[in-house]
Each structure stands twice: as C-alpha cells, then as structure tokens.
Amino acid sequence: MKLTGAQILFKVLKQENVDTIFGYPGGSVMDIYDELFRHEDIKHFLVRHEQGAIHAADGYARASGKIGVCLVTSGPGATNTVTGIANAYMDSIPIVVMTGQVPVSLIGNDAFQEVDITGITRPCTKHNFLVRDPENLARTIKEAFHIARAGRPGPVLIDLPKNVMQALVDDTTLSYPISFSDEETDPIEKDCAEALELIRKSRKPLIFCGGGVILGRAWKEFRTFAKKLNCPVTSSLMGLGAFPGTDPLWLGMLGMHGTYYANMAISNADLLIAVGVRFDDRVTSKVEAFAPHARIIHIDIDPVSIDKTIKADVSIISDCKPVLQLLNEWLSHDPVVTPQEHTKEWRAQIAEWKEKVPLSYCRGEKIKPQYVIETLYELTKGKAIITTEVGQNQMWTAQFYPFEAPNTFISSGGLGTMGFGFPAAIGAQVACPEKLVVDIAGDGSIQMNIQEMATAVQYKLPVKIVILNNGFLGMVRQWQELFYGKRYSQTDMSYAPDFVKLAEAYGATGLRCTKPNEVKATLQKGLDTPGTVVMDFRVEPEEGVFPMVKPGLSLSEMSLGKT
Amino acid sequence: MEIKENTISILVNNKPDVMARIAGTFSGRGFNIETIAVNVTKDPNISKIILTIFGNQDTITKIEKQLKRMLDVIQVDDLTGRDAIRREMILVRMKTTEEQRTQLTKTIDTYKWKIVSSSPDYCIVEITGHRDDIENALAILEPLGIDDFTRTGTVALARQNNNSRG
Numbered sequence: 001m002k003l004t005g006a007q008i009l010f011k012v013l014k015q016e017n018v019d020t021i022f023g024y025p026g027g028s029v030m031d032i033y034d035e036l037f038r039h040e041d042i043k044h045f046l047v048r049h050e051q052g053a054i055h056a057a058d059g060y061a062r063a064s065g066k067i068g069v070c071l072v073t074s075g076p077g078a079t080n081t082v083t084g085i086a087n088a089y090m091d092s093i094p095i096v097v098m099t100g101q102v103p104v105s106l107i108g109n110d111a112f113q114e115v116d117i118t119g120i121t122r123p124c125t126k127h128n129f130l131v132r133d134p135e136n137l138a139r140t141i142k143e144a145f146h147i148a149r150a151g152r153p154g155p156v157l158i159d160l161p162k163n164v165m166q167a168l169v170d171d172t173t174l175s176y177p178i179s180f181s182d183e184e185t186d187p188i189e190k191d192c193a194e195a196l197e198l199i200r201k202s203r204k205p206l207i208f209c210g211g212g213v214i215l216g217r218a219w220k221e222f223r224t225f226a227k228k229l230n231c232p233v234t235s236s237l238m239g240l241g242a243f244p245g246t247d248p249l250w251l252g253m254l255g256m257h258g259t260y261y262a263n264m265a266i267s268n269a270d271l272l273i274a275v276g277v278r279f280d281d282r283v284t285s286k287v288e289a290f291a292p293h294a295r296i297i298h299i300d301i302d303p304v305s306i307d308k309t310i311k312a313d314v315s316i317i318s319d320c321k322p323v324l325q326l327l328n329e330w331l332s333h334d335p336v337v338t339p340q341e342h343t344k345e346w347r348a349q350i351a352e353w354k355e356k357v358p359l360s361y362c363r364g365e366k367i368k369p370q371y372v373i374e375t376l377y378e379l380t381k382g383k384a385i386i387t388t389e390v391g392q393n394q395m396w397t398a399q400f401y402p403f404e405a406p407n408t409f410i411s412s413g414g415l416g417t418m419g420f421g422f423p424a425a426i427g428a429q430v431a432c433p434e435k436l437v438v439d440i441a442g443d444g445s446i447q448m449n450i451q452e453m454a455t456a457v458q459y460k461l462p463v464k465i466v467i468l469n470n471g472f473l474g475m476v477r478q479w480q481e482l483f484y485g486k487r488y489s490q491t492d493m494s495y496a497p498d499f500v501k502l503a504e505a506y507g508a509t510g511l512r513c514t515k516p517n518e519v520k521a522t523l524q525k526g527l528d529t530p531g532t533v534v535m536d537f538r539v540e541p542e543e544g545v546f547p548m549v550k551p552g553l554s555l556s557e558m559s560l561g562k563t
Numbered sequence: 564m565e566i567k568e569n570t571i572s573i574l575v576n577n578k579p580d581v582m583a584r585i586a587g588t589f590s591g592r593g594f595n596i597e598t599i600a601v602n603v604t605k606d607p608n609i610s611k612i613i614l615t616i617f618g619n620q621d622t623i624t625k626i627e628k629q630l631k632r633m634l635d636v637i638q639v640d641d642l643t644g645r646d647a648i649r650r651e652m653i654l655v656r657m658k659t660t661e662e663q664r665t666q667l668t669k670t671i672d673t674y675k676w677k678i679v680s681s682s683p684d685y686c687i688v689e690i691t692g693h694r695d696d697i698e699n700a701l702a703i704l705e706p707l708g709i710d711d712f713t714r715t716g717t718v719a720l721a722r723q724n725n726n727s728r729g
Binding site for chain 1: 624
C-alpha cells in the first residue's frame with residue numbers, strides 16, 4: 001500500500017506512543033496538519049508563538065518523563081524554536097522537534113520561508129536530520145526518538161521538506177527492520193570499589209546531586225544511598241527534588257545562591273560524592289577554591305562531564321542508577337563501611353552552621369517575595385509542580401520552596417531562559433492534568449511569553465501564575481546595586497501592563513495583592529479559583545537574593561545580605 | 564601543561580553534513596584545527612579524517628571526548644606519540660626563466676622531487692614529506708621564484724594496527 005510522507009509520519013509517531021504535540025501551522029507543514037486533522041487520538045495544542053511550543057514540549061517532557069514533541073513550520077517557525085532547543089540541550093531534556101522545510105528542489109534557493117535550520121541548530125541539538133528522501137522518513141523519525149532518549153537525553157530536530165510529506169511511499173518501507181542496540185557501557189565494579197574505599201576513609205563526606213539523578217530516574221536508589229551513609233546532601237538547581245527538601249540530611253542548594261551551610265559544607269568536606277552533575281560555574285564559583293579539602297567521586301553518564309572543570313579522584317562513567325544500586329548492595333552486606341560513627345563530629349558541625357545562618361529575610365511594610373513563596377509552600381504542602389522563570393524569582397523558589405519529589409521543580413537551569421516558566425507550566429499541566437501547576441514569575445520574564453495566556457485559557461488549563469512584581473529586572477538590578485555603583489541602567493520595568501486586566505482580557509482570572517497580611521488569602525483564592533489565574537504580588541522593589549557568592553570568589557566567601 | 568602538535572585520526576560516516584559537525588565542534592569549543600585531510604576508506608560509506616591540532620593533553624582529551632559523543636563519529640584515535648607515518652604533499656608552481664632553469668632542475672634532482680607539469684614559463688613541482696621537509700623545501704624554492712603553491716593537510720597512518728579498524 002502506498003502512503004504519503006505525512007501518513008507515514010503519523011504512523012511512526014503512534015508507534016512511538018506520541019499522543020501530544022505542541023505546535024503552530026504554516027505553509028510548509030500544511031500536509032502534516034491536514035493529516036493531523038484525521039487523527040483524533042493525537043492531541044495538538046495550538047500555541048501563540050513557536051517559542052511557547054518548544055518550552056511547553058520541554059515542560060511536558062520534564063513533568064511526564066516522556067519525550068516532548070513540537071511541530072512548527074519552516075523559516076521563522078523553525079528559528080523561533082531555537083532558544084527552546086538550546087534550553088533543552090543545556091538541561092538534557094528529550095524533545096523531538098519537527099520543522100517544515102521548503103521542497104527539496106527549492107532548498108538552497110533562498111525560497112520563501114526557507115532557512116537552514118539543521119545548520120542553525122547543529123551546535124544546540126543532540127543530533128539533527130534533514131530528510132531528503134521519503135524512503136528514509138520512517139527510519140529517521142525512529143532514530144530521532146531513540147537518540148532523544150538514549151544516554152544523556154537531549155533535543156533532536158527533524159527537518160521535513162514539503163515534497164517529502166506529499167510523496168507517496170510504499171508502506172513496506174515501514175517494516176524495514178529498525179533496531180537499536182543498547183550502547184556499550186564499561187563495567188563499573190572496579191570504579192565503585194575504589195569509590196567505596198574513599199567513602200570508608202572519609203570523616204567529612206558530602207553528597208552532591210544534580211539533574212542526572214532525576215533524568216536517570218534514580219531518586220529511590222539515591223535516597224537509599226544517602227540514608228545508608230547518613231550523609232548530608234546538597235544539590236544543584238537541576239537536582240532539586242531528587243532528595244526530599246524536608247529531610248534532616250538535606251542542606252539545600254549549593255553555589256552562587258546556595259545556603260550558607262551547603263557552601264560551608266562543600267568548602268570543608270573531605271569527600272565529595274557527586275552524582276549526575278556537570279560542575280556548572282554557578283555551582284563551583286572559583287574553580288581552584290572549590291571543595292579544596294575534598295577527594296572527589298564523580299558519577300556521570302557523559303564522559304565529557306568528567307574532568308571538564310573539576311578533576312575527579314574516582315570517576316564512574318555510567319547511568320547513576322546501576323552505580324547506586326551496586327553501592328547500596330555492597331553497603332548492605334558491609335555495614336562497617338558506613339562511616340556513621342566516624343562522621344558524628346562532621347554532622348554536628350553542619351548542624352551548627354545550619355543553626356548559625358539559616359535561610360532568612362527581613363519582614364517589612366511591603367510584601368517580601370520570599371514570604372509569598374513560603375506561604376505558597378504552606379498552602380500547597382509542597383505537592384504542586386512549580387515552574388519558574390529566570391532570575392530572582394527562580395533563586396527564591398529554589399531557596400524557599402522545599403521540593404519533596406522529583407520532576408516537581410521545572411526550571412531553566414543551564415541556559416537561563418526568561419519566558420520559559422509559563423509555557424513550561426502549560427506543558428506540565430497537559431502532562432499532569434490532575435496536579436496543581438504553579439509558575440513563579442517575575443514581572444519581566446512573564447512578559448516574554450505572556451501571549452500563551454490565550455493557549456492556557458483555550459485549553460482550560462488551570463495553571464496558576466504568581467508574579468513577584470518588583471518593577472525591576474530584579475537580578476540584573478541586584479548586580480547593578482552590588483557591582484555597578486547602583487546605576488540601574490535599563491532595569492526599571494515599572495511601566496508594565498495591568499496584569500489583572502490583562503488576565504481578564506485573555507479570559508483568565510486576575511488577582512492583585514499589595515499588603516503582606518493579604519498574601520495568604522490572595523494565594524488561597526487564586527489556588528481555589530478554577531481555570532487560569534494570574535496573581536500580581538506587588539513586592540519590595542529592591543529585595544536581593546542572599547546568600548550570594550560574588551563571581552570570582554570561593555564558595556565560603558558569601559555575602560549574607562541584611563539578616 | 565606542554566603545548567604540542569597532535570595528530571588525530573577519525574572515522575566518520577560519509578555524509579554531507581559530517582564535516583560541518585566536526586568543524587562546528589572545534590569552533591564552538593574554541594579549538595583550532597591546524598591541518599585537515601579527508602577521504603573515503605575502503606568502505607565508501609566511511610571517511611577518514613586526519614586532523615593536526617596544537618594543544619596540551621588536557622585540551623586534546625576534551626576534544627576526543629567531544630568527538631566521540633557525536634553520532635556520526637565511529638572511532639577516534641590519537642596518533643600523537645604513536646609510531647606512525649606522517650606526510651604532507653605540496654604542489655609548487657615555479658616561474659621558470661632561462662637563467663634559473665638549470666639551477667631549478669638541479670635542485671629538484673638533488674632532493675628527488677618531481678616535476679609534474681612544465682611549460683616555457685612555469686613548472687609545477689610535487690613534493691611529499693614530513694611537515695618539516697615541506698617547510699625546508701619551500702625555503703629552498705623561495706629564492707628560485709615561487710609563483711603559488713597548494714599544500715595538503717597531514718595524512719598519517721600507524722605502523723601497526725592496534726585495534727579492529729586501524
């Protein structure tokens with residue numbers, strides 16, 4: 001039987017269990033959209049800008065653990081996804097992006113809405129394909145899905161010329177055997193034994209986890225491991241949720257805006273067990289002064305991460321799940337190794353640091369953003385999926401909302417993309433319709449993809465948006481205050497739309513709160529109101545994020561702000 | 564760490580965009596390719612790329628890891644420090660005049676170079692050798708009137724096959 005390229009595309013998408021697509025039509029993808037019309041079992045979410053589609057697919061992937069799928073047209077449709085592709089690449093999120101392309105005969109002719117999207121996205125995709133021959137279509141789509149999820153996940157782009165979608169191909173091509181062998185992995189036993197030896201000798205151990213624990217779905221094993229060692233745990237931004245934020249062993253996030261005690265612990269530890277991390281510069285600060293007294297065990301799936309910035313004493317290149325499973329098994333048989341007795345003093349020292357400088361902020365006349373987040377935690381009991389934008393809103397969330405479960409904190413870690421949080425919340429809500437999804441935003445970043453309000457309202461997605469409205473691009477302003485003589489160059493954002501009226505104009509609910517004693521009631525009302533809700537909290541304009549490690553300093557040299 | 568010349572041999576799928584991917588990996592990470600030579604292997608679906616790069620061992624290790632992560636890269640071998648034959652080739656177009664023709668012919672004979680084309684006004688000399696030999700040759704030919712030249716990247720082959728694909 002003969003099928004069109006578009007029909008083959010949907011056949012393979014169904015084989016890959018795709019039931020959700022975020023997209024936006026256009027000239028080059030009309031054949032795909034025409035075919036979509038016949039597939040009621042695939043739910044398509046029409047966004048209002050292609051950046052919204054790619055971030056929504058990203059949020060969907062993070063919340064569901066499945067591959068996010070995005071479909072856009074050629075030219076500007078494709079280029080509008082580039083930020084979101086780079087974002088997913090930095091955070092290792094599996095996404096398949098399908099872009100339309102002009103017919104093969106026109107490629108290279110500067111045709112209308114033609115752009116070399118595989119060329120543009122080569123450095124920010126895990127891999128990409130231009131399908132020139134319809135015979136290769138089915139195979140390429142399968143490959144794309146395989147690559148997106150295999151090993152360290154990432155975004156894969158498939159460029160689909162219009163004539164390939166229209167071409168008639170023999171269905172038998174689909175039965176062409178396509179199998180992928182599992183990637184070869186090196187044996188881990190020897191490295192694990194060496195790691196265990198270091199653990200045995202350690203008196204001041206610290207565990208540091210990252211996004212790899214979540215992407216590798218190893219949080220159960222990870223928690224067991226930390227408990228068996230009774231070892232304090234810190235994490236990167238991407239690792240939040242891998243370990244319960246209310247556990248006594250939890251030290252909070254480390255790094256530039258990490259807690260005092262996490263940064264002190266890493267600066268004094270004699271052993272750092274790093275699991276699923278890549279030692280980003282926001283984590284290490286001054287590399288030469290990072291964990292200066294510690295031997296380092298580095299477990300990561302990507303060999304490129306090993307010894308990239310921080311040299312490891314023992315490196316284990318592997319998915320972290322089997323490593324943790326093996327270590328846990330050995331620890332059960334050999335309780336002597338557990339250095340609990342030896343590390344008593346160390347844990348007492350950490351408790352002292354925790355006591356001395358807890359996370360805190362001063363109350364005042366005006367609403368404190370940290371208070372809004374604390375109250376949100378109290379009302380949601382930590383059970384919501386929280387997305388953030390980028391900047392102060394993101395750091396305060398990381399500090400003041402203790403995450404209990406993996407995949408409940410969805411944030412742009414590596415790329416730091418303003419405008420990510422709201423469309424990501426839409427994707428997360430689509431993935432988890434029964435869950436409460438809240439985007440914690442700033443007044444700057446919410447305006448970067450505010451057009452997606454229409455998407456949220458159209459599909460009746462009850463996403464709640466908490467705007468910490470300080471009238472500034474707050475994080476840049478904070479740097480200007482601290483490092484640029486308070487010259488607030490182009491960070492005054494006080495000219496903003498009336499977010500309440502704007503919400504209403506989109507058909508959502510808008511609430512405003514200006515007084516600290518109304519925060520709880522406003523949040524409660526916002527969470528109780530069905531449908532999409534925007535809550536505009538007018539917060540202290542010049543509040544800063546602290547602790548803060550100034551760039552170039554070591555993690556132990558923190559500014560603590562006004563406490 | 565010591566900066567040295569490194570030779571890396573890479574087997575890749577012979578596809579149109581692979582060179583762009585390799586080159587992009589280098590430029591994106593701030594590494595500079597000194598010389599490059601590419602051609603197909605006995606399997607026409609696979610190409611071999613020989614790259615020479617200046618850098619310390621740390622940089623080279625990072626480059627190798629980045630290359631190995633690429634989907635179209637089949638194998639990466641660092642030939643630096645391994646017993647391998649390295650050669651470049653150069654074609655030099657010489658302006659020939661009555662006066663220096665004898666001298667030029669004598670020089671070419673002495674060094675066992677080859678004239679591959681000659682006309683009344685020009686001749687083209689072909690020279691192969693190690694990179695240093697090529698540098699020397701150019702220095703020798705310079706006073707005799709070089710018009711233009713084209714130089715290949717280094718090709719290299721290990722004397723012994725240490726692994727399956729050589």
